[in-house]
Amino acid sequence: EAEVAQSPRYKITEKSQAVAFWCDPISGHATLYWYRQILGQGPELLVQFQDESVVDDSQLPKDRFSAERLKGVDSTLKIQPAELGDSAMYLCASSLGLFTEAFFGQGTRLTVV
Amino acid sequence: GNSVTQMEGPVTLSEEAFLTINCTYTATGYPSLFWYVQYPGEGLQLLLKATKADDKGSNKGFEATYRKETTSFHLEKGSVQVSDSAVYFCALSDSNYQLIWGAGTKLIIKP
Numbered sequence: 280e281a282e283v284a285q286s287p288r289y290k291i292t293e294k295s296q297a298v299a300f301w302c303d304p305i306s307g308h309a310t311l312y313w314y315r316q317i318l319g320q321g322p323e324l325l326v327q328f329q330d331e332s333v334v335d336d337s338q339l340p341k342d343r344f345s346a347e348r349l350k351g352v353d354s355t356l357k358i359q360p361a362e363l364g365d366s367a368m369y370l371c372a373s374s375l376g377l378f379t380e381a382f383f384g385q386g387t388r389l390t391v392v
Numbered sequence: 393g394n395s396v397t398q399m400e401g402p403v404t405l406s407e408e409a410f411l412t413i414n415c416t417y418t419a420t421g422y423p424s425l426f427w428y429v430q431y432p433g434e435g436l437q438l439l440l441k442a443t444k445a446d447d448k449g450s451n452k453g454f455e456a457t458y459r460k461e462t463t464s465f466h467l468e469k470g471s472v473q474v475s476d477s478a479v480y481f482c483a484l485s486d487s488n489y490q491l492i493w494g495a496g497t498k499l500i501i502k503p
Contacts, residue, residue, distance in 0.1 A: 310489060312491065320492050320495075320496070321481060321494065321495050321496045322436065322481075322493060327475075327489070327490075329489060334489060335490070336444070351407045351466060370435060370436065372436075374485075374491075376489065377487065378423065378424040378485050378486075378487075379484070379485060379488060380426050380438050380442065380485070380493055381438075382438070383436040383437070383484075384435060385434070385435045386397050386435045
């Protein structure tokens with residue numbers, strides 16, 4: 280069964296350092312989402328792509344976060360510089376498009392020390 | 393804008409009890425509706441879905457019916473097990489490619 284691949288699974292970084300996460304969606308899925316989830320809370324959308332275009336990044340802290348999906352396939356989310364409050368689970372998901380369910384990767388657990 | 397409202401948790405039940413987790417939505421048009429489950433330390437998994445009014449989604453003994461007249465998609469299970477302990481999220485997918493999430497309901501099943 281096709282899966283959304285994310286790496287790394289765990290990342291510990293010092294504050295003020297740069298960190299990057301990678302996501303490979305299910306083949307053929309045009310929509311890709313990056314979410315942040317703090318323990319005990321629901322997922323918060325950071326950025327949504329339709330193919331290579333950003334369709335929603337209203338909640339992305341653009342002074343330190345960036346995301347790209349250059350060829351409309353895999354995607355990278357970067358934080359620079361990382362802050363203590365960025366410690367969370369970062370989830371990537373993909374879907375075929377309109378009205379369809381999203382499939383999630385296992386996530387990257389980020390700890391900023 | 394579109395929104396999803398779930399009952400607050402935690403919901404604590406004994407094993408073999410009947411489960412209902414309420415979910416209501418506000419949306420224009422005809423969204424698709426989903427229930428996701430998140431077990432401790434894991435990612436989100438699709439539990440069931442319904443794409444049009446009166447559809448019933450079902451999986452692993454869980455069911456939910458898309459009720460357009462009451463704008464609801466309540467999750468039910470006839471006999472819960474300890475292994476069902478998790479956080480359950482209701483969500484909708486709308487015509488703007490948006491995926492709208494409820495706040496999640498934590499379910500605790502005691503043996």
